[in-house]
Amino acid sequence: MPVKQGLEQKLQQKLSPLQIQTIKVIEMPVQALEQYVKEVLSDNPVLDDTPSKGEDEPRDVSISEVEEREQSGGSLEENYGPSRDDDPPSYNLHINNWGKDPRPEYNTFSVKQSFTQSLMEQLGYRNLTEKQRTIASFIIGSLDDDGYLRRDIDSLVDDLAFRAGVEASASEVEEMLSVIQQFEPSGVGARDLRECLLLQLRDKKPTPAVTHAIQVLQDQFDSFKNRHFSKIMSRLHLDEEQMREVMDEIRRLNPAPGGQIDDSYNDQAQQVVPDFKLDYENGQLLLSMPRFTIPELRINRKYSEIMETGRVSQNRSDKEAALFVKQKIDSAKWFVEALRQRQNTLEATMRAILDYQKDYFTDGDESNLRPMVLKDIAERTGFDISTISRVVNSKWIETHFGIFPLKYFFSEGLENSEGEEVSTREIKKVLRELVDAEDKHNPLTDDQLVDGLAARGYKVARRTIAKYRSQLDIPKARMRAEL
Numbered sequence: 445m446p447v448k449q450g451l452e453q454k455l456q457q458k459l460s461p462l463q464i465q466t467i468k469v470i471e472m473p474v475q476a477l478e479q480y481v482k483e484v485l486s487d488n489p490v491l492d493d494t495p496s497k498g499e500d501e502p503r504d505v506s507i508s509e510v511e512e513r514e515q516s517g518g519s520l521e522e523n524y525g526p527s528r529d530d531d532p533p534s535y536n537l538h539i540n541n542w543g544k545d546p547r548p549e550y551n552t553f554s555v556k557q558s559f560t561q562s563l564m565e566q567l568g569y570r571n572l573t574e575k576q577r578t579i580a581s582f583i584i585g586s587l588d589d590d591g592y593l594r595r596d597i598d599s600l601v602d603d604l605a606f607r608a609g610v611e612a613s614a615s616e617v618e619e620m621l622s623v624i625q626q627f628e629p630s631g632v633g634a635r636d637l638r639e640c641l642l643l644q645l646r647d648k649k650p651t652p653a654v655t656h657a658i659q660v661l662q663d664q665f666d667s668f669k670n671r672h673f674s675k676i677m678s679r680l681h682l683d684e685e686q687m688r689e690v691m692d693e694i695r696r697l698n699p700a701p702g703g704q705i706d707d708s709y710n711d712q713a714q715q716v717v718p719d720f721k722l723d724y725e726n727g728q729l730l731l732s733m734p735r736f737t738i739p740e741l742r743i744n745r746k747y748s749e750i751m752e753t754g755r756v757s758q759n760r761s762d763k764e765a766a767l768f769v770k771q772k773i774d775s776a777k778w779f780v781e782a783l784r785q786r787q788n789t790l791e792a793t794m795r796a797i798l799d800y801q802k803d804y805f806t807d808g809d810e811s812n813l814r815p816m817v818l819k820d821i822a823e824r825t826g827f828d829i830s831t832i833s834r835v836v837n838s839k840w841i842e843t844h845f846g847i848f849p850l851k852y853f854f855s856e857g858l859e860n861s862e863g864e865e866v867s868t869r870e871i872k873k874v875l876r877e878l879v880d881a882e883d884k885h886n887p888l889t890d891d892q893l894v895d896g897l898a899a900r901g902y903k904v905a906r907r908t909i910a911k912y913r914s915q916l917d918i919p920k921a922r923m924r925a926e927l
Contacts (some may be wrong), residue, residue, distance in 0.1 A: 461775075463923050465782035470789055470831065473838040474719045484779055490772040559591070559702050560584060565626045578622040579611050583633070591702025592640065593621065611629040638665050638914045644697045653689040656682060657735040658692055668694075668806075671925055718842040720794050722805065729798055729805055733791065789827065793835045794850075796824040801853055808845030816854050872912050878917055887921040 469477060492776050563584045572580065582604055588594055597614045604610045604617070625633040631649045634640035642661050648654045660668055664676045723730040750765050798805055800820060803812040818836070822829045836850040855869045878896045882888045888896065890909045897904050903910075918924070 462751065462778045462781055465778050466785045467783050467834065469786045471834045471837060472553070472719070473840070474764075481783075486777055488772050492774065503677065510629055553700065554810050555917075559589075560587075562626065563627055567624075570623060572623075575610060576616075576620055578608060579604060579612050579617060580624060581616070582608055582610075583621055583624055587633065587702065589702055590700040591629070591634070593633055593635050597621075617887070626644055628908050629698065629701040631698060631843070634701075637699055640699060641694060641697050641699065644701075645693070648693075653686070653693050656680070656686055657690045657693040661694075671923055671926070675778065716840055716847060718840040718847055719790065720839070720841040722798070722843045724806065724844045731791070731794060731798060733787070739906070790835055790839070793827065793832060796821045797853055804853075805843065808843065810867075810873045811853070811870050813853065815856055815867045815868050817856065818854065834896060868912070871904060872916055874902060875909070875912055876901055876916060876918070879913075879924070882924075884924065884926040887924040889921045 454814055459737075471478070472480060484763045496634045533750060540753065564581065567584065568579065569579075569582055570577075583593065586593060586595055586600065586603075600617050601612055601614055604612050616821050621633055621831050627633070627641055631640040631644045634643055638661055645654055645658050645661070659680060660676060664679060667679075673687055676682065677684070683688070707903060719733060719735055723732075750762075798818075799814055800815060801812075804810070804814070806812075818829045819833045821827075822832050825832070827835075836854065839850045841848055842851060855867045874897060875893065890906050891911070893909050894904060894906050895912075897909070913920075
């Protein structure tokens, strides 16, 4: 087969380091960004954000001062040129492993006991043989985050043999599972919801309501799931008051006992921290970004001296060290510029949203929330839609009427009976009001909800009602029925 040689021209677009850095920091919420700044400071040894301790101590040098010196004396590459030797650089780099946060008291760790640890601690108080303890430990390790055992006994027997080297019978595993099901929180180790609720009821004082609730879950669980209360009352000979007491007992149970104990060891507890703060004073909307400011990064005086030495020295190792510092300074400049662009992009986007939804932000009335999509804000800011999407993602704003994710203010629109475009958010609000005001003994069907919205001037299809109801976590009419 002959070999052909030819030329091919391709046009490729590559992102610069600054663009990559900017995209990365724009997507970050403020908590993640603060942590990222600390990581950059720790990874880049030439940077310092702490002031000098005394007046007599040599001060650090700003990045702009280094740039001025380069312009006056020529760049490092111009003075020395790149190293042509294949030998590795003769200098060694030591990166400090300590963070640069001057307030170490903020670097806290979770001290909550994990779910697995809690169960293992309770297991330690039981008088068991070594084999029983191994089986019980294996079962505890097989529980999911909600505290359920989602695997069948036979598979546990096989895994104990292959993975733990323990020959156990199904009855031995069942016995240890029953031990674990006696642990706190009540309901742990259940294999399904029915067993979980029954375990909790059996731990309660046996009042008539508890006894009836156990009977309902044991004998009429399918009817209970489908809320066929009349069938349950007829079959178990319960009156309406007794059935209401049964429902009250079951509602107080926890369907996910494993969720009661935190199983995470995050450096900081997860919480919402707003990127923006909006105040309303004297008829004016005042926007601020108080949680984060661009840090004034300076070059550690030690590395500044390396730069100066390398500028005048003819020693090869001094040149290499100075070139290394120059690369790190370039990286620092990209980082600071990316932070500045993030600040400007976020502020411009948020101000465009405020301008678009000015009537809503004045008093927080959802009926004033206009239909708005990413394209609307992209056109106002001049940014790409993908940039607006990155800004909106995982960002929050604190207003005088609550804290909201930026995604909350975006919604599509529908026309009302007067031909005006209204936000789907407004329609969902009306839908929620109709459901809240309905007769709980005879809940509104989707067709009746369509009629109710139409009476208020909103023409919505039945399938749209079903979609909005699902988004609002509103069950079907039958599942909303109460005694």
